[in-house]
Amino acid sequence: MRRMYHQGVEQGLGTDAQQATFREYLANLDHSEEAFQRELLNLSTNARFSTMSQSGQTIQLTEPERVADEVRWVLQRIPSVDTTI
Incomplete structure (x- = not known):
C-alpha cells in the first residue's frame, strides 16, 4: 500500500489533506499489524520477530x-x- 501511495503522490493524485490522512492511516496500519504479529508469537515457545x-x-x-x-x-x-x- 505504501508503494501505491508514493506512486499516487508522484502522479499528483490527492489533495495535501488526503495525502496526510492516508499517511496517518499507513502509520496506524503498520503499528497495528506489528502488534498483531508480535501477539501471534506468544502462541509459540520457539519464536522471534x-x-x-x-x-x-x-x-x-x-x-x-x-x-x-x-x-x-x-x-x-x-x-x-x-x-x-
Missing part, C-alpha cells in the same frame, strides 16, 4: 537470503535436523 523493510509481499523474491536465514533459524531449533542445506 524479524522485519524486512526492503520487501513487500514477495519477500522470497526480493530478499531470498533473509528468508533462507530465517528458515535455517527454525531448523536449528528442531532436534536432529541437518541445517547444512
Whole structure:
C-alpha cells in the first residue's frame, strides 16, 4: 500500500489533506499489524520477530537470503535436523 501511495503522490493524485490522512492511516496500519504479529508469537515457545523493510509481499523474491536465514533459524531449533542445506 505504501508503494501505491508514493506512486499516487508522484502522479499528483490527492489533495495535501488526503495525502496526510492516508499517511496517518499507513502509520496506524503498520503499528497495528506489528502488534498483531508480535501477539501471534506468544502462541509459540520457539519464536522471534524479524522485519524486512526492503520487501513487500514477495519477500522470497526480493530478499531470498533473509528468508533462507530465517528458515535455517527454525531448523536449528528442531532436534536432529541437518541445517547444512
